[in-house]
Amino acid sequence: MISEPSVEATVKTVSVPRHIAIVRITHWIVVLSVLGLLVSGIGILVSHPRLYWGETGSLGTDSLIDLPIPFIIGPSVWNRPFHFFFAWILVLSGLIYVAGGFITQHFRNDLLPAKAELRWNHIMAVVAEHLSWKRPRANAVGTYNVVQRLTYLAVVLGLFPAILWTGLAMSFGVTSVFPMLATALGGHQSARTLHFFFVTLLLLFAVVHIIMLYLAGFWSNVRAMITGYIPQGGKAR
Amino acid sequence: MSKFLTRRTFVTAGLATAAGASGLGAAVYFADRDGLIPPDHAGIVGVGETLTYATQRLLTSRHSLAREFKRSDISKVAPVNGPHPKDEKYLAFLADGFKDWRLSVEGLVARPVSFSLEELKRLPAETHILLHACEEGWSYIAEWTGVRLATVLDLVEPRPESRYVVFEPFANPNQSGRVVRVLWDSIDMADAFHPQTLLAYGMNGEALPADHGAPVRLRLSRHLGWKNTKYLSRIVVTDRRDYYRKSRGTWYGGI
Numbered sequence: 001m002i003s004e005p006s007v008e009a010t011v012k013t014v015s016v017p018r019h020i021a022i023v024r025i026t027h028w029i030v031v032l033s034v035l036g037l038l039v040s041g042i043g044i045l046v047s048h049p050r051l052y053w054g055e056t057g058s059l060g061t062d063s064l065i066d067l068p069i070p071f072i073i074g075p076s077v078w079n080r081p082f083h084f085f086f087a088w089i090l091v092l093s094g095l096i097y098v099a100g101g102f103i104t105q106h107f108r109n110d111l112l113p114a115k116a117e118l119r120w121n122h123i124m125a126v127v128a129e130h131l132s133w134k135r136p137r138a139n140a141v142g143t144y145n146v147v148q149r150l151t152y153l154a155v156v157l158g159l160f161p162a163i164l165w166t167g168l169a170m171s172f173g174v175t176s177v178f179p180m181l182a183t184a185l186g187g188h189q190s191a192r193t194l195h196f197f198f199v200t201l202l203l204l205f206a207v208v209h210i211i212m213l214y215l216a217g218f219w220s221n222v223r224a225m226i227t228g229y230i231p232q233g234g235k236a237r
Numbered sequence: 238m239s240k241f242l243t244r245r246t247f248v249t250a251g252l253a254t255a256a257g258a259s260g261l262g263a264a265v266y267f268a269d270r271d272g273l274i275p276p277d278h279a280g281i282v283g284v285g286e287t288l289t290y291a292t293q294r295l296l297t298s299r300h301s302l303a304r305e306f307k308r309s310d311i312s313k314v315a316p317v318n319g320p321h322p323k324d325e326k327y328l329a330f331l332a333d334g335f336k337d338w339r340l341s342v343e344g345l346v347a348r349p350v351s352f353s354l355e356e357l358k359r360l361p362a363e364t365h366i367l368l369h370a371c372e373e374g375w376s377y378i379a380e381w382t383g384v385r386l387a388t389v390l391d392l393v394e395p396r397p398e399s400r401y402v403v404f405e406p407f408a409n410p411n412q413s414g415r416v417v418r419v420l421w422d423s424i425d426m427a428d429a430f431h432p433q434t435l436l437a438y439g440m441n442g443e444a445l446p447a448d449h450g451a452p453v454r455l456r457l458s459r460h461l462g463w464k465n466t467k468y469l470s471r472i473v474v475t476d477r478r479d480y481y482r483k484s485r486g487t488w489y490g491g492i
Contacts, residue, residue: 048374055306055368058375060314077486078282080372084492085285171492172370172459173293176301183304188368188376 018224022100027225029093034202036086041199043079046072051196055187064193087167094160101156110144111153117146133215151205159202166195272400272425276481277488290489299427303458306366311441312377315369321447322468327407334444335452340436344403344474347394354452357438360384360392365433371462372485381456382439387430395426395474402429403473403480404455404466422466423481423488424457433458436469464490 019027049069050057057063101107117123126147144152168174169181169191185191213221224230268274273291277283321327330338335354343349362382370376386402395402403423428434437456438445445451450467457465463485473480481488 044372044374048371050374055310056312056377058312058314058316058377060316061312077483079486080490080492081282081286081486084289085282088285088288170370171293172303172368172461173297173301173491176303176459177297179304188370192374 016230017228018230019228020104020106021228022097022104023106024225024228026093026097026100030090030097033086033090033093034206037083037090038199038203040079040083040086043076044083045069045196051193052189053186053193054189057189090160091164098156107153111149111156113146113149117149123147123150130212155202155205159198159205162198163195163202166191166198170195272427275487275489276401276478277483282487286487286489289491293491294427297459300431301459303367303433306368306378308366308380310378311366311380315377315379315440315449316371316375317448318371318373318462321451322407324408327468331447331451338452338470340453340469340472342389342393342472342474344472345396345399345476346390346474347396348392350389350393352389354438357384357389357436357453360388362439363435364439365435365456365458367433367456367458369462369465372490380441381435381437382442383435383437383453383456385432386434386436386455387432389436389472390429390474393474396476398476399426399474400476400478401425401474401481403475404469405471405473406450406466406468407470420466420484421482422464422484423475424455424460424464428457428459431458460491461485 045067046069049067049071050059050063051065051067052061053064101111123146126145130147165181166185168178169185170188175182182188182191185194220230265274268291271294273287273294275283275286275290278287321331339351339353340357341349341351361384363385364380364382366378366380368376368378390402401423402425403421405421424434433456435456436453437450438453440446440449445454450465450469453469454467455465455469484490
């Protein structure tokens with residue numbers, strides 16, 4: 001009779017709530033759809049691994065970048081359909097995340113940096129700490145530091161919309177209604193090149209994100225993003 | 238009954254499911270009536286395809302115009318994927334400038350008509366400078382001259398129940414002479430009556446080159462290259478939903 005509540009209390013104090021449900025669910029849906037988009041997107045890219053600037057570009061014209069990938073003629077017909085299938089999942093779950101982020105104040109509480117933290121010296125100190133490959137300090141666990149907040153905000157509100165924009169700018173149907181989407185970028189091929197560029201930035205973010213997870217304790221953080229709680233004694237970022 | 242599954246939650250869940258199912262059913266009914274569901278809506282890929290098709294049809298008011306360019310924008314290089322047919326029939330047509338070629342327009346129409354190239358050219362001609370992009374990623378700008386498909390369809394008068402227009406090219410034998418596949422395709426009535434949809438017989442001020450689809454090709458301003466059927470020989474208006482071809486994985490393919 002006496003022992004039961006006390007055990008419960010112990011569990012409660014060590015398992016710190018970390019991520020709300022909407023963040024956890026959409027996080028993993030986004031991970032899966034981005035993986036699907038990467039595979040199908042690379043499938044499309046290898047059929048013409050050259051990038052151009054402006055409206056036009058083909059073999060026989062000057063390219064901006066020749067990617068070190070061999071031309072694979074006649075790629076699978078399924079790349080484009082699957083690219084759109086996963087793009088729809090990403091866009092719809094992204095919209096749910098953004099709407100939920102505002103309603104639950106996830107953006108304001110978890111991602112918007114405090115004004116005091118936005119000083120250059122403070123940001124540089126956090127960056128220096130990260131570059132020294134140190135594990136996070138105990139008091140920093142359970143909340144995002146200023147660099148994390150700025151990075152996540154940039155990915156959510158900058159990188160993903162940029163990838164979506166440059167993707168839509170390649171659509172004739174969409175640009176027939178919103179021609180500015182393509183012309184503002186410099187044209188159809190510029191949109192394609194920038195689509196590739198922003199995806200590369202997203203991959204760079206993903207690589208750093210995963211390295212940081214390893215430094216901070218990979219499984220405890222992955223578990224926190226699944227269950228919503230930081231496990232006993234674990235450190236989550 | 239258990240604490241978690243009371244009669245009230247059971248009834249509420251049942252009602253919610255019934256409401257959701259009938260709501261979805263109603264949505265599908267109205268979407269289909271308004272031409273928002275592509276023929277290949279089934280399967281995993283069909284989900285994305287249906288969303289893309291329905292969104293574009295709702296968004297683009299059906300006749301939104303693709304971007305047009307200036308003469309000075311015309312590309313010097315205009316690549317093709319796959320050269321023209323090499324069979325005797327096509328080469329004979331090509332040799333005498335398609336004098337005996339005819340384009341038959343038939344199916345669900347009041348007056349089926351067969352046009353010669355000269356007859357097509359006597360119809361009101363239009364010129365559009367458009368971007369042509371391949372699914373692979375490359376693109377070029379060219380000037381296309383031809384007759385609006387809408388003009389031709391108005392002459393043959395499609396019946397009101399028409400849903401799709403099918404385009405059949407010349408049979409295209411492979412190198413061993415066997416006809417392996419005919420790259421036919423179809424579009425919906427919104428694209429068929431779109432003001433930039435041409436039966437093009439001219440490119441960059443000259444007769445349409447053989448590799449670009451001579452004598453006449455379909456030119457769609459809001460689609461990828463593969464949807465622009467080349468070497469046309471027959472056009473069929475239909476209401477059949479199973480009369481379509483998934484040329485590149487899906488039917489609509491509009492990106």
